[in-house]
Amino acid sequence: MRVGLYGFGRAGKAVASILLQNKKVCLCWVIKKSTELQHRSVSEFLGINSDEPGLIFTQDELPPGQLFEKHPVDVVMDFSSAEAILSYGEEAAKRGIAIVSAISEYPDETIDYLKRLAHQTRVLWSPNITVGINFLMLAAKVLQSIAPDIDIEIIEEHFKAKKEVSGTAKIIASALSIPDESIKTIRLGGIVSRHEIMMGFPYQTLRLVHESVSREAFGNGALFAAEHLVDKKKGLYTMEDILQPYFNLPKQKWQVPVQIEKLKDYYLHFRNKLR
Numbered sequence: 001m002r003v004g005l006y007g008f009g010r011a012g013k014a015v016a017s018i019l020l021q022n023k024k025v026c027l028c029w030v031i032k033k034s035t036e037l038q039h040r041s042v043s044e045f046l047g048i049n050s051d052e053p054g055l056i057f058t059q060d061e062l063p064p065g066q067l068f069e070k071h072p073v074d075v076v077m078d079f080s081s082a083e084a085i086l087s088y089g090e091e092a093a094k095r096g097i098a099i100v101s102a103i104s105e106y107p108d109e110t111i112d113y114l115k116r117l118a119h120q121t122r123v124l125w126s127p128n129i130t131v132g133i134n135f136l137m138l139a140a141k142v143l144q145s146i147a148p149d150i151d152i153e154i155i156e157e158h159f160k161a162k163k164e165v166s167g168t169a170k171i172i173a174s175a176l177s178i179p180d181e182s183i184k185t186i187r188l189g190g191i192v193s194r195h196e197i198m199m200g201f202p203y204q205t206l207r208l209v210h211e212s213v214s215r216e217a218f219g220n221g222a223l224f225a226a227e228h229l230v231d232k233k234k235g236l237y238t239m240e241d242i243l244q245p246y247f248n249l250p251k252q253k254w255q256v257p258v259q260i261e262k263l264k265d266y267y268l269h270f271r272n273k274l275r
Helices: 010-020 042-046 064-070 084-094 108-117 131-146 167-175 216-229 239-247 256-274
Strands: 002-006 026-032 055-058 075-078 098-101 122-125 151-158 184-187 193-201 204-212 235-237
Touching: 002 010, 010 026, 010 042, 010 216, 042 055, 064 084, 075 084, 075 216, 084 098, 084 108, 098 216, 108 122, 122 216, 122 239, 131 167, 131 193, 131 204, 131 216, 131 239, 151 167, 167 193, 216 239
Parallel strands: 002 026, 002 075, 026 055, 075 098, 098 122, 122 235, 151 184
Antiparallel strands: 151 193, 193 204
16 A cells, blocks of 8 residues: 655654554655655654655645656545645545545535545545544443433643644544533643543443553554555545444344443433432
8 A cells, every 4th residue: 555644743753654664555755844854765764674765745846746646645644734635635536545634623614625525535534543542432422322311521631732622522522412612621741642531420430541652653543544444435434434343243242232222221220210
């Protein structure tokens, strides 16, 4: 699988290191804003032994059309900015190149743009592309379906420089029908990314926690998404769409929908006894 990467900041460098170390993937190029490191090899810069080309180009050096023609790829991974997709999206889509975007937040008009691109190719957008955080969201939704009236709190912790409320926390809140204003925010040095969902049941509490201890987690998530996206039909996908089939376990192991209904009946019975 040939991959092109937009963005070479802290997250982009971590993603590049994961791609270079995976033998099933070829990192063909990286696009960054500044001319620093122009035409350098990514593997050389990161000190990773790799035969992959992985050349660094600046954003203005090659128009996207020329870039995709001279250096063709199967997937574009975007860890740059909310504006970048507007520069390369059309050229990628008309060539059938899959797009995996990990941008934290897009304005509404850009989300509409993603939907239009999805008529031509496969597009996946996930503000937090780690596998763990998306598993956490699915697990929380399952628990809420069992006990829809439980108390829920969302706490997000990030590095000091992150000013805005976490886009991931907002998506968790939306999925659980909780207003954004109720999200608790903590900013401290030394934290990469931590999200916690607290659930209050009668006589017990449950905490679902996901913590990224290294930005390489984003690389593993992007690679997981790309591997599952390339064979899908055209459309706009989320990480939940990619993970959902893994929750449909074989019937002989555990009939998930049946067991959830049984757990829900048990919870309602127990709750009513307390009233």
